[in-house]
Amino acid sequence: MSVLETYEAQVAEGALQDDPVQRAVLPELERIRAAVAQPVRRGWFAKKPDPVPGLYIWGGVGRGKSMLMDLFVDTLDVPARRVHFHAFMQEVQAGIAAARERGIEDAIQPVADKIAGEARVLAFDEMQITDIADAMIVGRLFQKLFDQGVVVVTTSNRVPADLYKDGLNRDLFLPFIALLEERMVVHHLSSDTDYRQDRLAGATVYFTPLGREAREAVDAVWQDLTDGAPASPLTLVVKGREVVLPAFHNGVARVTFYDLCGSALGPADYLAVAEAVRVLLLEDIPELGRSNFNEARRFVTLIDALYEARVRLVASAARRPEMLYLEGTGAFEFERTASRLREMMSDGWGA
Numbered sequence: 538m539s540v541l542e543t544y545e546a547q548v549a550e551g552a553l554q555d556d557p558v559q560r561a562v563l564p565e566l567e568r569i570r571a572a573v574a575q576p577v578r579r580g581w582f583a584k585k586p587d588p589v590p591g592l593y594i595w596g597g598v599g600r601g602k603s604m605l606m607d608l609f610v611d612t613l614d615v616p617a618r619r620v621h622f623h624a625f626m627q628e629v630q631a632g633i634a635a636a637r638e639r640g641i642e643d644a645i646q647p648v649a650d651k652i653a654g655e656a657r658v659l660a661f662d663e664m665q666i667t668d669i670a671d672a673m674i675v676g677r678l679f680q681k682l683f684d685q686g687v688v689v690v691t692t693s694n695r696v697p698a699d700l701y702k703d704g705l706n707r708d709l710f711l712p713f714i715a716l717l718e719e720r721m722v723v724h725h726l727s728s729d730t731d732y733r734q735d736r737l738a739g740a741t742v743y744f745t746p747l748g749r750e751a752r753e754a755v756d757a758v759w760q761d762l763t764d765g766a767p768a769s770p771l772t773l774v775v776k777g778r779e780v781v782l783p784a785f786h787n788g789v790a791r792v793t794f795y796d797l798c799g800s801a802l803g804p805a806d807y808l809a810v811a812e813a814v815r816v817l818l819l820e821d822i823p824e825l826g827r828s829n830f831n832e833a834r835r836f837v838t839l840i841d842a843l844y845e846a847r848v849r850l851v852a853s854a855a856r857r858p859e860m861l862y863l864e865g866t867g868a869f870e871f872e873r874t875a876s877r878l879r880e881m882m883s884d885g886w887g888a
């Protein structure tokens with residue numbers, strides 16, 4: 538079926554809510570599906586096919602970008618790869634390192650060759666650049682992929698011009714933005730409806746005390762937000778350090794307090810998490826005080842990063858926000874964090 542037929546079938550089944558803003562992007566997805574479905578003529582005198590422009594869909598969180606990507610990939614009859622952008626770049630970095638170890642001068646070329654040999658279409662979730670190493674690679678990599686006929690479809694929360702905004706040596710990154718705008722159609726998904734917020738509207742998102750009931754409640758939220766789909770870890774590399782989110786699916790991550798606050802992470806790490814995640818399920822927040830002062834300080838920094846990025850938070854904790862940190866250095870300052878936690882628990886947060 539075409540992309541439109543698939544969308545309408547799911548609306549008729551009640552699996553999707555009909556949305557005119559989502560419908561507006563379907564012709565672009567169908568354009569790509571139909572183009573890559575055409576057989577490629579081979580031989581000495583075969584005309585090289587015209588490049589198929591890709592698609593860059595950007596817009597606010599919860600507007601259905603990932604759903605549209607899933608729907609599109611399901612209609613394809615050619616080899617395709619559906620992957621979160623951060624995970625993809627981790628694979629690319631590893632491939633480049635391996636090529637350099639073999640003494641290959643242009644280490645990006647074999648990586649691009651392998652990707653092009655495996656997929657006609659690359660479908661990315663959440664394109665964003667936070668790491669200088671990625672910023673220096675993507676331009677050359679994508680040029681090689683485009684030259685080999687790979688079609689890229691991606692979602693992002695940012696317009697291309699805002700990628701890697703304020704990043705180190707950003708002037709070296711600007712040709713990549715120009716390449717995206719030249720080789721891809723940029724489409725703004727400007728829906729006023731936040732479907733992810735709708736799922737959490739009116740729901741409890743802070744569970745206390747810790748225990749079986751809290752674990753089961755968070756698990757129920759996770760199952761609802763991910764539709765029971767299998768999760769996989771997401772590894773972010775920040776200034777050479779690895780930050781691992783153990784469970785991740787379509788912008789939703791599930792971690793424990795000690796995953797993010799139990800080791801020596803800092804503001805840059807938490808900013809990268811806030812960039813990569815739109816909903817964070819944070820479990821097992823303990824009572825905070827003198828005995829775990831360093832972890833508590835990291836927790837404050839994490840909440841600040843999530844708050845500024847307007848990430849939706851679902852949490853389980855030993856006590857309610859105002860009672861989490863009652864004694865020790867920093868207890869007074871924690872009042873601001875408690876206030877932010879309260880605000881992040883309210884309906885409409887993250888919209």
